[in-house]
Amino acid sequence: MKEKINFKKFPDKNGRFGKYGGRFVAETLMPLLLDVEKQYAKAKSSKDFKKQLNYYFKNYTGRPSPLYYAERISKKIGNVKIYFKRDELNHTGAHKINNCIGQVLLALKMGKKRIVAETGAGQHGLATATVCALFNLKCVVYMGSLDIKRQAPNVFKMKLLGAEIVPVNSGTSTLKDAMNEALRDWVSNVKDTFYVIGTVAGPHPYPMMVRDFQSVIGTEAKKQILEYEKKLPNYLIACIGGGSNALGLFYPFLNDQKVKIIGVEAGGEGLKTKRHAASLSQGKPGFLHGNYTYLLQNSDGQIIDAHSISAGLDYPGIGPEHSWLKDIGRIKYESATDNEAIEAFKICSKLEGIIPALEPSHALAYILKNKNKFKKNDIIIMNMCGRGDKDLFSISKKLNIKA
Ligand SMILES: Cc1ncc(COP(=O)(O)O)c(C=O)c1O
Incomplete structure (x- = not known):
């Protein structure tokens, strides 16, 4: 790599990393994403938010x-x-809880009462179910039916924590299909729901937000x-x-x-x-x-x-x-x-x-x-x-x- 780049400056204001990233979603999702972006920018510069995040990192996660x-x-x-x-x-x-704590604290700031998530290995679903139990939020986890079989211990734990597991049978019945369903749920339940994405994917601001929390x-x-x-x-x-x-x-x-x-x-x-x-x-x-x-x-x-x-x-x-x-x-x-x-x-x-x-x-x-x-x-x-x-x-x- 010859060019000297300041990596801290990315993504740009359109959520782009070079030509990658961005926000290519149905019109119904756009206001939600803009709201998440605005609220996240506020939270990121708030001392209180940082203090809260660090408190749970240290005392709940064990960081x-x-x-x-x-x-x-x-x-x-x-x-x-x-x-x-x-x-x-x-x-x-696993590492997944770092991001879940961050996103759920943001959802609480936005007054949301219901959380949806997708999961593959079940670790993100488990972390989301755990943080929802902690903050008394309804939690719905979309999971491919193949993954439900191969990650049974995590399914059992999520249920114990009070989450609803929705099996996804479309496509390969794995993570990509679960993510499609979670996005659909979010669009239909915009008022009270926050979508906690488990990795640095999805539309802007998620890749940036998950990266920052991790x-x-x-x-x-x-x-x-x-x-x-x-x-x-x-x-x-x-x-x-x-x-x-x-x-x-x-x-x-x-x-x-x-x-x-x-x-x-x-x-x-x-x-x-x-x-x-x-x-x-x-x-x-x-x-x-x-x-x-x-x-x-x-x-x-x-x-x-x-x-x-x-x-x-x-x-x-x-x-x-x-x-x-x-x-x-x-x-x-x-x-x-x-x-x-x-x-x-x-x-x-x-x-x-x-x-x-x-x-x-x-x-x-x-x-x-x-x-x-x-x-x-x-x-x-x-x-x-x-x-x-x-x-x-x-x-x-x-x-x-x-x-
Ligand atoms: C333990 C563990 N490591 C890694 C991953 C992969 O996800 P990522 O590449 O977002 O870290 C997962 C996903 O479920 C996981 O459970």
Whole structure:
């Protein structure tokens, strides 16, 4: 990347990251989005809002999450020092709650009484249901019927927390279809409802808003690594579904040009098989869920089904800021397959006593398979963005462990 860009200045006032992003929605949605944008701008500059957010981050979520030196895995690889940013230790087990607290506090400020959300792995649905229980809000979660089956523990928890789960049977019965239904619900219930989007996708201002709430991950990590190592890391590495945990870690480092950044997409059964979710490396730009971004699509512009063993990465699109960061070369996007992720899942459990979610297992798989590419003493921060309890049963056969 030759040009010097100040990444803090994006998106522009039209919600664009270069040519990506924007707000391509039905007219009925426009006033809602403009209202969310206005209210978010107010909240962002309000000391009270920041104070409230920090209070819940600290006392409810358990932030700051530790930055942990994964010594045994580092030694297995050889020369490098890998740190895990342990967002799997957050209340509800993943990074998703950072964003939910932010958006629900905003919804409360706007006087909304009902929350809708979409979910894939169930982690965003679980986090939304949790925060709605906390603030006594009605919560409706749209979830693909395939995901309901493979993420049963989270469905059970959401119901216990009082959320209504609406199964979605259209399309591939996964995350993209759930998001379509949640958007439809929002349009029909504009008065009392707020749509809490779970990743850095959707129409402006959502990609920016979710990024800002998740940036607490990178802000903390920067402070922690400077304290432990007295210098910035050589690499940041995170898995990519819609892209929120990754941008949360990456965003505060984007202007630090020396820090190399790698996003790891789901390579599924292999990039050549077409059974994958690698929208950045294999897709083309197009429109989905109100924004312009890289998508898996056929030559007629029809969205192709995504596949990943990990429900949270199984999305044919990607947040628009990532599309821009890819094109300008600030971030490299690579992939890891289902099998490589399972191998990393097992290694992390055995060597570190940390059972990772399948999603961050992709990030670890990338590090493990590319161990020879790193230089001696390289410092890597990897986002351990979720814990694996939700995945154990769905992959138990592949793990070959008898209860
Ligand atoms: C633990 C975990 N990591 C990652 C993701 C992918 O989402 P994103 O790319 O927005 O972080 C999910 C999505 O459900 C998840 O549950």
